[in-house]
Amino acid sequence: MKINILKGMYDVLPDDAAAWQLVEKTVRDVCNLYGFGEIRTPVLEKTELFERGVGKQTDIVKKEMYTFNDKGDRSVTLRPEGTASVVRAYLESGLGAQGEPVKFFYIAPMFRYERPQAGRFRQHVQFGAEYFGIKDPAADVETILLLLSIYDRLDIKYELNINNVGCGKAGCRDSIRDGVKKYFERNLPKMCDDCRLRYESNPLRILDCKKESCMEITEGFSGTGEISCPDCKQYYGEIKKLLDENAIKYSENPKLVRGLDYYTTFVFEVSASGLGAQNSVGGGGRYDSMVKDLGGSDVPAVGFGSGIERVILAMKSRNPGKQYGTKPKIFVVFQGEKAYKEMLPVLSYLRNGLNINACAVFGKSLKAQMRAANKSGAAYAFIIGDREIEEGRYKLKNMETGEEKEIRSGEIENLNKIFGVSI
């Protein structure tokens, strides 16, 4: 009986792995340039970490977590998002104790129990960055610059949306919530069932409703930022000014609300095309109260997360058919018993001695080996036959032009010079 993969999971096969490696390398390179250090946290954490960090009222915590009891009867959860774990590690490591800013990045799998669809999985990999210890609009903008630099290098076309969702202080968020409720109060009978529920549980989410009837009503809403406290307004205004000064294009979306409760004042979302019904490749914002909520001191922070599957979808839709993998340089083919014995030593020498990407197949006729060489896309076929061995030479065939040249067996190390093979 064949066992197949779990719903919402996928295997990355070699052809795709090349694209993954490119994304991962780009993330590491750019994060290093920006002074963010890699952090690797466990996949499994105490359930409470996410309940407190992400928020008990969020969909993620309420219905999407892979939660179970371990053998010690502790409730544990497969990480559904990156920030809470990083905050936990930040506190546990004591790296913030000197009061210096701390900058982390990660590339890590996340788990959410949802119904899969295009661009959405139960296990997906996010890269993200978290910037602790500085509350200054420049830090927010620098974080955005980091994310957009990665997208630029990967040749993704994107749009940046930003909003001010207010902070937790001095009734700021509360007044926004009240303002939203007040605005929708009269129209409530005309709105969808979901929104009527949201009105009580999480009024801000009404702004995000995609039902046409609700959107029409939302149209006239001034936006969350208008109602926020003076501090938030000022901070948000400075971010916009810095974005302008740094020539970062963005759209203000006064209705942008993120599904995670921990964001304060500034949120952003980056959208791209080619992701099915989804259009968000990455998002983030400021979360100035989470460190304290998780038992630390009052440390401000800003960060983002971005889904690698969606990044790759966006890359592919922008460059259809592009190959990210490498092809063998030399395909070694043989004919005869003596040649068979010489195969592995020759391959080893090409690979380990000359550092050439070399391949071969066994148990096939010469013709079949040549077919395999052709299919592999190798630049050269290196032909070893008993005849060649007796005469102390090999043949090297250019697979593109069909041209064949000879090389004496003692001079393989001169492949470069003799044939102009670029290695």
Place this chain on the structure above:
RNA sequence: GUGGGCGUAGCUCAGCUUGGUUAGAGCAUCUGACUGUGGCUCAGAGGGUCGGGGGUUCGAAUCCCCUCGCUCACCCCA
């Protein structure tokens, strides 16, 4: 959790409406033409529990019921 679409060869699919020889095609694979040389062409070959179970029928890929899976969308997110 809700709703639509789809499960036939390794892959992409036709056949199903109106049940009827050994279930097809393209691509891929293998072999040969070319006995030591790939791509192009031609000839041939292998490969199927028709997702699974039950029912109707002389007869089911085809009709009915159940079930499993995939997929897209909603909700929400990356």
